[in-house]
Amino acid sequence: MSLLARLNTPERRELLWLAIFSVIILVVLPSILEPFRLNLFGKYLTYGFVTLGLVICWGDAGILSLGQGVFFGLGGYCMAMFLKLEASSVANTKIQSTPGIPDFMDWNQITHLPFFWQPFHSLAFSLAAVVVVPTVLALVIGVAMFKRRVGGTYFAIITQAIAAILTILIIGQQGYTGGVNGITDLRTLWGWDIRTDHAKTILYFVSAIALILCILAARVVRMSKLGRLLRALRDREDRVRFSGYEVANFKIFAFCFAAAVAGIGGAMFTLQVGFMSPSLIGIVPSIEMVIFCAVGGRTSLLGAVYGALLVNWAKTTFSEDLPQLWLLAMGGLFIAVVLAFPNGLAGIFRLAIDRLPKGPGGRRQPGITPVVAEQAGAPQ
Amino acid sequence: MSETDYMLAVEGLTVSFDGFRAVDDLTFYVDRNEIRVIIGPNGAGKTTVLDLICGRTKASAGSIKFQNEELRTLKEHQIVRRGVGRKFQTPSIYDDLTVFENLEISFPRGRGVFGALAFRRDAEVRDRVEEVAKTIFLADALQRRAEFLSHGQKQWLEIGMLLIQQPSLMMLDEPVAGMSVAERKKTAELLHTITAGRSVLVVEHDMGFVEDIAHRVTVMHQGKILSEGTLAHVKADQRVVDVYLGH
Ligand SMILES: Nc1ncnc2c1ncn2[C@@H]1O[C@H](COP(=O)(O)OP(=O)(O)O)[C@@H](O)[C@H]1O
Numbered sequence: 001m002s003l004l005a006r007l008n009t010p011e012r013r014e015l016l017w018l019a020i021f022s023v024i025i026l027v028v029l030p031s032i033l034e035p036f037r038l039n040l041f042g043k044y045l046t047y048g049f050v051t052l053g054l055v056i057c058w059g060d061a062g063i064l065s066l067g068q069g070v071f072f073g074l075g076g077y078c079m080a081m082f083l084k085l086e087a088s089s090v091a092n093t094k095i096q097s098t099p100g101i102p103d104f105m106d107w108n109q110i111t112h113l114p115f116f117w118q119p120f121h122s123l124a125f126s127l128a129a130v131v132v133v134p135t136v137l138a139l140v141i142g143v144a145m146f147k148r149r150v151g152g153t154y155f156a157i158i159t160q161a162i163a164a165i166l167t168i169l170i171i172g173q174q175g176y177t178g179g180v181n182g183i184t185d186l187r188t189l190w191g192w193d194i195r196t197d198h199a200k201t202i203l204y205f206v207s208a209i210a211l212i213l214c215i216l217a218a219r220v221v222r223m224s225k226l227g228r229l230l231r232a233l234r235d236r237e238d239r240v241r242f243s244g245y246e247v248a249n250f251k252i253f254a255f256c257f258a259a260a261v262a263g264i265g266g267a268m269f270t271l272q273v274g275f276m277s278p279s280l281i282g283i284v285p286s287i288e289m290v291i292f293c294a295v296g297g298r299t300s301l302l303g304a305v306y307g308a309l310l311v312n313w314a315k316t317t318f319s320e321d322l323p324q325l326w327l328l329a330m331g332g333l334f335i336a337v338v339l340a341f342p343n344g345l346a347g348i349f350r351l352a353i354d355r356l357p358k359g360p361g362g363r364r365q366p367g368i369t370p371v372v373a374e375q376a377g378a379p380q
Numbered sequence: 381m382s383e384t385d386y387m388l389a390v391e392g393l394t395v396s397f398d399g400f401r402a403v404d405d406l407t408f409y410v411d412r413n414e415i416r417v418i419i420g421p422n423g424a425g426k427t428t429v430l431d432l433i434c435g436r437t438k439a440s441a442g443s444i445k446f447q448n449e450e451l452r453t454l455k456e457h458q459i460v461r462r463g464v465g466r467k468f469q470t471p472s473i474y475d476d477l478t479v480f481e482n483l484e485i486s487f488p489r490g491r492g493v494f495g496a497l498a499f500r501r502d503a504e505v506r507d508r509v510e511e512v513a514k515t516i517f518l519a520d521a522l523q524r525r526a527e528f529l530s531h532g533q534k535q536w537l538e539i540g541m542l543l544i545q546q547p548s549l550m551m552l553d554e555p556v557a558g559m560s561v562a563e564r565k566k567t568a569e570l571l572h573t574i575t576a577g578r579s580v581l582v583v584e585h586d587m588g589f590v591e592d593i594a595h596r597v598t599v600m601h602q603g604k605i606l607s608e609g610t611l612a613h614v615k616a617d618q619r620v621v622d623v624y625l626g627h
Pocket residue numbers: 397402420421422423424425426427428429
């Protein structure tokens with residue numbers, strides 16, 4: 001009996017794919033890549049958090065958000081604020097007119113640490129904020145929109161507008177936010193220098209493990225009745241509503257979940273890349289995140305994460321030589337995927353797997369469960 | 381209006397779309413254990429009446445009392461939880477899910493976000509799903525993906541999705557449209573077996589089917605009630621013959 005035939009339940013197959021993914025990011029990549037390249041992949045992984053959130057929000061619940069950069073950015077900024085305060089100790093900043101505050105505040109003639117910066121002295125607070133701040137914003141937006149039954153294109157446009165507003169706000173409030181440069185020159189985490197190759201390798205592993213945990217969490221959601229309801233309301237919103245569910249709450253959940261994981265991704269980005277800036281979270285990056293997800297496959301958690309890795313890898317590789325062409329190529333890629341392969345690379349992969357010859361245990365009858373489970377989230 | 385024994389008491393119900401009165405000062409009462417059929421020409425406002433009762437459309441005036449409770453101020457999911465089930469005119473089921481999962485999703489437990497996350501497929505759920513599947517002639521199709529059901533089976537499945545919630549009032553919009561004669565007969569049987577302890581409000585065109593199931597019939601025309609009573613009574617009504625049955 002072939003291996004595939006023995007892995008005939010969708011859940012088992014799905015776990016196999018997850019195991020392979022874990023081996024790739026925890027063993028293969030670290031052993032073949034030099035620290036600099038590994039750090040780049042660590043950065044790509046942080047977009048995997050965003051795209052796996054989009055699978056729940058967009059792929060499952062059908063809510064297209066063109067503003068995930070906002071949540072990624074909020075998570076990233078919460079982390080950056082903590083690191084910046086640590087880097088701005090009185091000893092480090094004694095040449096400033098007001099020592100002990102971030103350098104950009106000093107340049108902007110600010111003499112007191114603003115009140116909303118104060119709690120970011122605490123690591124525990126900052127780590128909680130990485131998840132809580134994006135989630136609360138998503139909750140507010142979700143309640144305002146979904147309770148009023150705003151959805152579809154209108155919702156997408158509004159998320160886009162929020163991404164624009166946030167960047168404008170950050171750039172405009174230079175003294176409080178670091179403005180267009182962002183928050184830079186981050187050095188240590190509780191005294192541990194995050195700029196060394198060794199630290200970056202460790203942070204890579206932290207990101208990879210956090211990503212795997214988030215994939216598992218998303219998997220729990222998708223395999224529960226909650227996950228089935230999200231997919232059900234995407235296609236038959238009224239049927240779900242008239243089965244006694246308050247549809248808006250389920251959409252709010254999906255949107256908040258996507259925001260929370262995007263926030264974690266943003267924080268991991270800040271830690272590995274060493275800064276956070278408005279150029280990483282505005283309209284264009286938000287759209288790029290959707291493209292990563294679409295290319296990988298919006299109905300597959302692992303597909304969407306691979307999408308983030310592959311497209312970012314291609315971007316780095318090709319845009320070094322042909323930066324203008326890259327944007328065009330990316331747009332073309334998106335259109336091609338949406339038109340020809342609505343389920344992205346994961347969809348192509350599934351087709352290929354289905355074509356493989358099967359052992360006696362692996363034969364499928366048309367219309368019987370495996371198909372369902374595939375749609376319902378597996379194999380990833 | 382004071383307390384009544386009616387399952388459903390609709391009085392003075394009116395709704396206009398851009399000045400057009402799709403339902404106009406409608407008053408009717410449905411008894412407990414009654415199968416009431418609403419008939420009438422296309423565009424008479426039958427679907428709109430069901431929409432108003434289940435909260436999908438907001439009424440401009442009038443009252444809808446379900447077991448003496450006003451429904452007009454409730455939200456859709458609250459109306460469902462009070463015991464009003466609604467089947468749509470075109471089969472509205474979850475194509476990607478199996479018959480089992482379709483019924484399970486409709487099982488009235490774990491209806492909140494976190495309740496749904498914690499929901500477990502226990503013996504109670506399984507037994508109930510199997511019981512309902514048997515009632516709707518789909519006991520052998522539980523693991524079949526709903527997309528692959530025949531049109532008639534899809535209609536039954538949606539009825540099953542209501543049944544599993546044990547509603548006190550079931551509203552069915554053209555349940556036998558597109559069904560074969562044999563399927564219509566089975567559907568009529570089905571309705572008779574499930575009315576015990578509940579009321580059913582059916583919109584239907586098929587007069588043979590109406591004859592099979594109706595306790596009383598309400599004839600609608602241009603948003604108003606044209607005639608009401610037993611099928612024999614409304615069939616004998618000249619106005620009904622003129623606007624509806626005559627052609
Ligand atoms: N949401 C709506 N907006 C505008 N007009 C509507 C709406 N719903 C129904 N109508 C109109 O109300 C009338 C009654 O429709 P309907 O209740 O569907 O009729 P029936 O089910 O009896 O065939 C039709 O003329 C229809 O066009």
